[in-house]
Amino acid sequence: MxxxxxxxxxxxxxxxxxxxxxxxxxxxxxxxxxxxxxxxxxxxxxxxxxxxxxxxxxxxxxxxxxxxxxxxxxxxxxxxxxxxxxxxxxxxxxxxxxxxxxxxxxxxxxxxxxxxxxxxxxxxxxxxxxxxxxxxxxxxxxxxxxxxxxxxxxxxxxxxxxxxxxxxxxxxxxxxxxxxxxxxxxxxxxxxxxxxxxxxxxxxxxxxxxxxxxxxxxxxxxxxxxxxxxxxPRQLQGPLVDKTISPAFQKVLSDNFKGFKTGIKQRSGQAQIVGFMDSGMINALAEKLPAIELQSTAVSVLDGLTNHLAGGHKASSLQAWPDEWVNSLPEHFRNYRAVLWDKKKNTLIVVPQGSFNKTLPKIILRLNEPTKFGTSASVISLGSASAANLQDRNAYDLLLGTLDP
Structure with missing residues (x-):
């Protein structure tokens, strides 16, 4: 009282x-x-x-x-x-x-x-x-x-x-x-x-x-x-995320993302944080791509992109993410099997665990994107690709994890 x-x-x-x-x-x-x-x-x-x-x-x-x-x-x-x-x-x-x-x-x-x-x-x-x-x-x-x-x-x-x-x-x-x-x-x-x-x-x-x-x-x-x-300091951010994104807080991130996604009526420049880079991602970027200076380790989704993330507009149905996978984006981002760098598009690719078709799902991030709440990595697309495609070293660098079954 x-x-x-x-x-x-x-x-x-x-x-x-x-x-x-x-x-x-x-x-x-x-x-x-x-x-x-x-x-x-x-x-x-x-x-x-x-x-x-x-x-x-x-x-x-x-x-x-x-x-x-x-x-x-x-x-x-x-x-x-x-x-x-x-x-x-x-x-x-x-x-x-x-x-x-x-x-x-x-x-x-x-x-x-x-x-x-x-x-x-x-x-x-x-x-x-x-x-x-x-x-x-x-x-x-x-x-x-x-x-x-x-x-x-x-x-x-x-x-x-x-x-x-x-x-x-x-x-x-x-x-x-x-x-x-x-x-x-x-x-x-x-x-x-x-x-x-x-x-x-x-x-x-x-x-x-x-x-x-x-x-x-x-x-x-x-x-x-x-x-x-x-x-x-950057060296403290990863370890803090590793122990902080606990099951309870992971549920908070997921529930808030679902609420944000459901509440979008029109594009207004709003964004929602869906996760934070862990020490594995941060260290891999620093070691293998030292020229890239992260301005933030937060990962967000813009309201103007959120309703298109499922990929229903894409030509191939294999590219489209099921609704339950989109709704679980924060969990998939946290529970990944590999992280790659797209050398042609200069984007980060996170490959979640599991699959919903014969290809590997992928989360495509653009680093250091400005939003209303500050700079963050931004989810720009969800899709899928074959393991053979992602293993093309002319197009991708494997930063962390494995694409093997």
């Missing part, structure tokens, strides 16, 4: 999450938590599901932490879960993290809906001695909702962060003699494992896994993840 009233948007945020097991909270990239519910160290799917229900019910019913702990104890006992940390600490982390994230995600949705009337946000802390020093320095900063500052610094910005925001309209800004703050310079730091391996890069003052806007991660998870990846 928020101020004694049921916070519908916050409840919707928690209800919309998909439960998934994980060994560590940071097994998934921060933005993925906007759609995936996980409990670190909980390897039982039923346990995670029950905990998700308990947390959602707690928010819906306005339960206190003490009340939630009863459900926590019941679920732990029922599943025989041995967790790290003391009971009071662990239950508080689960409760507070989810309540705070849900509240701020719902708040962002409200702010976006009212952006025309109140286009400015001010960063605010809890104002006590527990506030982190850098968060205290951000107190009072004012930027438009569209400013990139809010992509990474919209609260919460770490474990136990209690910071919030306040919205202002033009007239109120003038009445209170407030003005937009000077441009914010985001300084970053590298997150290093105990073995000395660099595994992430986050803004200074923000905990690893929290360098995203929880509202954007809920409303537009693909874009939020794309922004996170774009801020990382």
């Amino acid at each position: 928020a101020d004694g009233v049921k916070f519908t948007e916050a409840i919707d945020y928690l209800k919309g999450k998909l439960p998934e097991v994980s060994l560590k909270w940071d097994d998934l990239a921060g933005p993925v938590h906007g759609k995936v519910f996980t409990i670190a160290g909980a390897t039982s799917a039923d346990l995670v599901l029950d905990m998700h229900v308990a947390v959602t019910d707690a928010l819906s019913n306005g339960s206190t932490l003490s009340q939630f702990r009863k459900d926590f104890d019941r679920i732990v006992q029922q599943h025989g879960w041995t967790y790290k940390g003391k009971r009071g600490w662990r239950s508080a982390v689960i409760f507070n993290t989810n309540m705070r994230s849900a509240h701020m995600a719902g708040r962002w949705k409200q702010l976006i809906a009212n952006q025309a009337q109140r286009p400015y946000l001010q960063y605010r802390t809890a104002g006590d001695s527990r506030v982190r020093p850098l968060h205290k320095m951000w107190n009072g900063l004012i930027y438009p909702l569209s400013d990139s500052f809010w992509q990474t610094h919209f609260p919460p910005n770490g474990w136990g962060c209690r910071c919030t925001v306040r919205a202002y309209g033009e007239a109120e800004m003038k009445d209170k003699d407030l003005s937009e703050s000077a441009p914010f310079e985001i300084k970053t730091r590298e997150v290093i494992t105990g073995d000395g391996e660099i595994k992430d890069r986050v803004p200074v003052g923000i905990d690893p896994g929290w360098d995203h806007n929880v509202g954007q991660a809920w409303i537009s998870p693909e874009l939020a993840l794309g922004k996170k990846l774009a801020a990382l």
Whole structure:
């Protein structure tokens, strides 16, 4: 609840999450938590599901932490879960993290809906001695909702962060003699494992896994993840995708693509992200085509092409993709058998697993295409070809995988 009233948007945020097991909270990239519910160290799917229900019910019913702990104890006992940390600490982390994230995600949705009337946000802390020093320095900063500052610094910005925001309209800004703050310079730091391996890069003052806007991660998870990846060095992007495109998030990508495809009425220049290049693709391109500089590892589909992807207009029926294959495009892109480079057309070809006729299905991508949300690889065609055709080394370079049965 928020101020004694049921916070519908916050409840919707928690209800919309998909439960998934994980060994560590940071097994998934921060933005993925906007759609995936996980409990670190909980390897039982039923346990995670029950905990998700308990947390959602707690928010819906306005339960206190003490009340939630009863459900926590019941679920732990029922599943025989041995967790790290003391009971009071662990239950508080689960409760507070989810309540705070849900509240701020719902708040962002409200702010976006009212952006025309109140286009400015001010960063605010809890104002006590527990506030982190850098968060205290951000107190009072004012930027438009569209400013990139809010992509990474919209609260919460770490474990136990209690910071919030306040919205202002033009007239109120003038009445209170407030003005937009000077441009914010985001300084970053590298997150290093105990073995000395660099595994992430986050803004200074923000905990690893929290360098995203929880509202954007809920409303537009693909874009939020794309922004996170774009801020990382290329060598970190592939490994993060490898572990982040989990079964639950893969379902999110697939469901959102189906919704995008169904909702297209006319060409308007919109696009939908259907996936991200994994480390295999990124490394193969860097090794075998070093002259190509990827501007983004996201893969998108333009609305003007989506309804033609099935290829029903093509002369050969063997070229046409069945509807169920088109609808499963994100899964096929993730689960591929080979990646090739078309030397004549300068396009990337991804060959999915399986087939629907006697030829091999293929996804044709053009790299570094501009879209309304930024540059990405773009799916320009779906088709099929014989293995013999794709094995023509005068036309194609095999970058990754195999075309053998």
